[in-house]
Amino acid sequence: MNENRKRLPAGGRIDRTQPIDFSFDGRTLNGYRGDTLASALLANGVTLTGRSFKYHRPRGIFSAGPEEPNALVTLGAGGRREPNLPATTLKLAEGMAAESQNRWPSLGFDLQSINGLFAPFLSAGFYYKTFMGPTRRAWMFYEHFIRRAAGLGRAGIEPDPDRYEVRHLFADVAIVGGGPAGLSAARAAAMAGANIALVEQDFLLGGQLLSERSEDEAAAWLKAIETELAGLPNVTVLRKTMAFGTYDGNTLGLIERNDDPVAEGAARQVFTMLRARSIVFAAGAIERPLVFANNDRPGVMLASAARTYLNRFAVLPGRRILVATTNDGAYRAAFDLAAAGADVTVADQRGDPPAALAAEAKRLNIAIRSGTPIVDLRGGHAVKAAKLAGPGGNSEVACDIVCVSGGWSPTVHLTAHLGVKPAYRDDMDCFIPGSFPAGHFGAGSIMGRFSTFDAIDGGHRAGIEAAAFCGKSAAPAAPVRLDLRETVANAFRAIPFSGRGKAFVDFQMDVTAKDIELAYREGYESVEHLKRYTTLGMGTDQGKTSNFAALSAMAVLRQATIPQTGTTTFRPPYAPVAIGALAGRAVGHHFKPFRRTPMHDWHLANDAEMLEVGLWMRPYFYRSAGRDVNEAYVAEMRIVREAAGLMDISTLGKIDVQGPDAAIFLDRVYANGFAKLPVGRARYGVMLRDDGIVFDDGTTTRLEENRFFMTTSTAKAADVLSRLEFLLDTAWPDLRVAVTSVSDEWAAMSVAGPRSHDILAAAFPKLDISNDALPHMCFIEAEFEGPALRIIRLSYSGERAYEIYVGASNGEQIWSRLLEAGAPFGLKPYGVEALGALRVEKGHVAGPEIDGRTTLDDLGLGRMVGKRAGFVGDVLRRRTAFGAPDRQRLVGLECIEDGKRLRGGAILFMPDDTIAGHGRGRITSVTFSPELGRYVGLALLAGDAAVEGREVLAAYPMKAETVRARIVSPVFLDPKGERLHG
Structure with missing residues (x-):
């Protein structure tokens, strides 16, 4: 096992008694239970973790949460291969195998990094300007190469063997965020008597409290609250669960991810629809980066991330650290890093910091450079030095880590999913949630309350209000307070970058400050246009760290305020969601269950090759007729033409139409007339859509004066029934007609061929099926040894044929009887491939011809209609273009x-x-x-x-x-x- 290079000998919230082996790009490394993949990589001295999207520049770990734009990895192999996962959110597990992405042949040497030399030609919108060419064929030529270069990771193409689940949960109060505000809200609402669901995307509760020293008062407060909540029966805590969307009806979409080895039968991910009577949003805030030249180098990270890796994971990310900031909040990171033994310098863009911060910095030997922004970095795969622009001129500071902090942006995404626009607070230089709808509440950093004391106090109030909204009014105890005496972040916005070199605003999509300037010059001033023209915020991180810097830069260019410039529209999901998680177990035939005919088991037992046809499983061909379909269907056709074949047609749609106005109704529904059809006769009919296009065809039989038996094509059975119901409800509500699907009540089979009459006579000797008693397109109804039979003489194969309908429970019995009686006459079953071939020989149209684009005249069926009028589609079928x-x-x-x-x-x-x-x-x-x-x-x-x-x-x-x-x-x-x- 390799020794961790940057792991401190003590501290952190990791379990050093449980070491874990994992690999990154084939190299075996080690970490501990409680690590994330990112913290374990840093502990092992791995700073280069990926390559950027467009320029393939080297990138390292930037954050410690779901906002990570750089350190995206692929996990698993084969069907379990899952790309574009932030290493910062992956709980380290034994045997985890991660790969870096978007590089070839290796992470250290990527040939496509040559793209950086062509940067002037790869600016914003270069696709539209470069690859369109004078003709359409130019794009067709370029497209192949562009698509090969596009994307980051590569997903697996094999079936995923893992199991996913979908479940439904209900709560009085749902709380999003397990930081101090969320924990305080959960405690208050639970003590008021409400049922609570507390949702936290991390595998530990605590939020920013996890970035405090593990032996400090924050850790004691967190342990006490967790213990108290664990003892409350009305509190459900959902760890490792991300709330990705807010939907109507106070519904939250949640994804629970399990990165540990999955036990047999357990779910890899669980998609939960949580329905609550009220919601408290306590999702915290995201630290903003700074924009300067080469700000994307490995070794540049958010100040809050560096503090998290130090105090939660006992990883000191560097020895010579520069903290570049525009606010007081980053000083806490500087103090902790210096106390852990790092040589720390603070470059503060503002003037002198408050006296208390300056005094603490002096005690820890931290050098402060006031009024000094960072303007550039030196280094390739790692930071070597930073260039500062102080009051006395430019200078260089040697460093191996640069921690940046441009203030904080409340995580308002979930609060905006229902259309509530964020509201800008000039005094805090950030957007907070707009006016909440009834039953929604906010607490903590999301509301611009950046101190722990305010977060706990605000969470307590929000919990009480959310419980009261649900009718729960029991008085909770006073909040358990915690005051870490943080200095509230000051509102000081960094000046937009205007120097030389690549200064990145969106790290994942390689969007620079110059790209934003170009978009402005070319007229893309709206933030929505800016987003689409530059692809800013369109990566897997959705611009969580880049959006505010981008709109700030555009505001300066437009000489407008931040509210005038606006924000892009926040839509779910908040972070990428695996399609498998959304599907759950609804895959394969669990997603689209197939239907079986009453003779299904007989087909399987008699060597039928089954075919999925729409929702049905039907015999494709019978192996007794040939080795494969090409041989079998020709043999089955010969059987029908020379003797007789038996076909399972139970899949046809069957609709009972009855009522005093049934004949009038069918006269209007079909293009050809049915009102004068005699009882006991059948007729082929064609339905049109309103626009005159053929909708479906089938046969309808008049059973009684006011009752008809309609059959439809297999594919359109549900559509036809829906159409009939629609017409009766809207077009002709005065007609006294009822339509009912009886598709599942009847088993149906067709006997076709020159010996079909002989076979039916042998099978049903007591029935008169002579030409006089049952001529073509006629019907008889009878009972035979118990089961009721309907026999309609009609043909789509060109041969003499009979359709036999019997109750579904008796289907296999009659099927077997026909085969037994027909054996001396050469009767054999045949499949759908032969059925389709027989109808082609006879010239019958079907689905490939009735494809939603053809008319009666197109199909040669216009003569069926003659001069009839008044049916659905009659007017528009006469359009000139159709002729x-x-x-x-x-x-x-x-x-x-x-x-x-x-x-x-x-x-x-x-x-x-x-x-x-x-x-x-x-x-x-x-x-x-x-x-x-x-x-x-x-x-x-x-x-x-x-x-x-x-x-x-x-x-x-x-x-x-x-x-x-x-x-x-x-x-x-x-x-x-x-x-x-x-």
């Missing part, structure tokens, strides 16, 4: 090149056309026809080219292939219908 001569219409195609085949989706051209663009049309459906011995297909082809006998070229751009085909009638088989009429 244009070049409008694509349905045709048949047959391949005329030996050794080649037609393919669905091919683009059609005339022989003398240039093969480019969208062509004259497209192939919609294709099959090999055993009857014709060649590939045939249905296509939509421009009407002025759709002349039977003409030759066309079917082009496949992805394969650089063309195939010659001849235009023919779309009805390839039995055009007179002699087979299906028997």
Whole structure:
């Protein structure tokens, strides 16, 4: 085990009795229980942790929380590979393997760092200016290279083996933030009688109190409050849980992350929807960086982060430290670092600090340089020296760490997710939450109360008010006070950088001060335009450390105030959320559960290869017919054409339509008439949308005078029912009609083929199914040995066929009976691939042709309507454009090149056309026809080219292939219908 290089021999909140081995870029390192990955890396002397997005500049650990812009790592491998995780928020775990990102071939030597030499050409908006070119093809050429260079980490592409959960929690009072304000609020609200949910993104409670010395009074206060809350049964504490969004109904979106090795069956992450009656926001504040040349070098970090690493993790980040500040708050970091043995210099941009701070600095041998901003750094992979611009001129200070502090920005993000704009406080130079909606409260630094005393006092009041809002009025005890005697941060804004060199405002997206100036010069003055033009704040950190500096700079350029300049819109999530966490267990068939027909188990038991079709599992083909689908479906087609086949059609939508006005209703719904349909007869019908486009087709049977049995396509079953209900509720509420889905009540099967009549006669010998009793498009209803049967004689295959409907519980019984009775006649089951091929041979349109863009006339169905009027879509289907001569219409195609085949989706051209663009049309459906011995297909082809006998070229751009085909009638088989009429 390697010895920690910067770990202090004592102190901190780590457990030195539990050492942990981990690796970074393949190098084995060690830390302790209680470390974060970032603190362990610093303890091992690792200062270079990543490369920047655009220039690939070396970057190091900058913060100690979720605002981290630089130290992003990838964890895991294979399906567990997760990129762009801030090392500062990852609890160190045994065996953790982290990789740096955005570098090649290594972190220390990154070839793409050459981008820095081309910085003048990579300024804000360079994509738009450089890569568009004179033609569209220029962008198509550049896009490949841009996308390869884009991004930071690379996600895994294998299935994620981990488990994720979604849960729901309820509370009277939800408290976001486990710092002194949040803890005080939780205590007060709980003692008032409210049920409390305390949410803290860290794995320890305490917030900024964790940055105090572990042996000080702050640690004692924290331990006492934690103990008290643990003894209250109405308090639930959610550690390692980030509140990422505020939503309507006082709902908070939470993500709990588990970085420890996950036990078998345990969840890696949990997405919780927390619904509360009131919410207290105690999310604290984020320290601001300073803008100066080379301010992104490894070794530059926030002053509060340096103090956290020192006091919480016992890591002294450097020996010669410069603290550059614009406020009093950073002096506490300087004092603690000096007390730990570092040589500290403070560069204060203001005048002389308050006397008390100056006296303490003198006691600790800290040199103070007043009125002295930092303007530049020297160093490559680590800081070596800082350049200061004091009253007496420029000077250089040798240092290995630079701690910066430009004041504090309250973490207002969650309070703004419901549209409440932050309000600017000039006296504190920061934005605080705007007016809270009823039931929302704030406490601590988020309200601009930066002292611990004020945070505890404000949290206590907010807790009482939140509990009272929920009707809880028990009087809590007085707050347990803690006064660390902090000096409140002064309002002193750093002067925007105007010197030479790269001065970064957004570290993650490589946005510099000069980029902001350029955006202003080019007219992007709005902060929302600035954000999108420069990509400022669009990284995984969402500009948490950069936004205020950017709008301050724009305010100066515009000669406007901060409120006049405004802020960007805060939207959830506050920090990146894994899609797996949002999905929980709703993945695969748990996300989109499939439906089984009543004969599903029979299909599996009889060697069917199943296919997911929409929400249904259907037999694709039967392995008894062939080794693969290409062989099997042709064999199954021959069975249907020569003998008979049995098909499971239970997936069809089935709707019961009944009422005194049912016939009138169907007359309006279908383009072809149904009012005069006799009882016991069936009719093929087509529905249109309001705009005249074909919506769905199917068959409807008149069972009784006022009752119909409608079948729809499998894909549109739910849509058709919804459409019918909509029309009855809105267009024709006066019609006395009820529509009910009966799809799951009926098992359905089709027997098709020249021997189909013989098979039904053998299966149901007591039923009269002769041509006279049951002609084509007719229906009978009967009982056979108990089960009720509906038999409709209709065909989509071109062969004589019967659809048999029976109660779902009797489906497999009737299915097996048909197969048994049909065995002597050669009856075999067939799958959906053969079903689709059979309907193509017969020229029946289906989903590929009814694709939401075709009309009745396009599909050759206009003659069904004739001069009828008054149905849905009738008016708009008559638009002139729908009758244009070049409008694509349905045709048949047959391949005329030996050794080649037609393919669905091919683009059609005339022989003398240039093969480019969208062509004259497209192939919609294709099959090999055993009857014709060649590939045939249905296509939509421009009407002025759709002349039977003409030759066309079917082009496949992805394969650089063309195939010659001849235009023919779309009805390839039995055009007179002699087979299906028997």
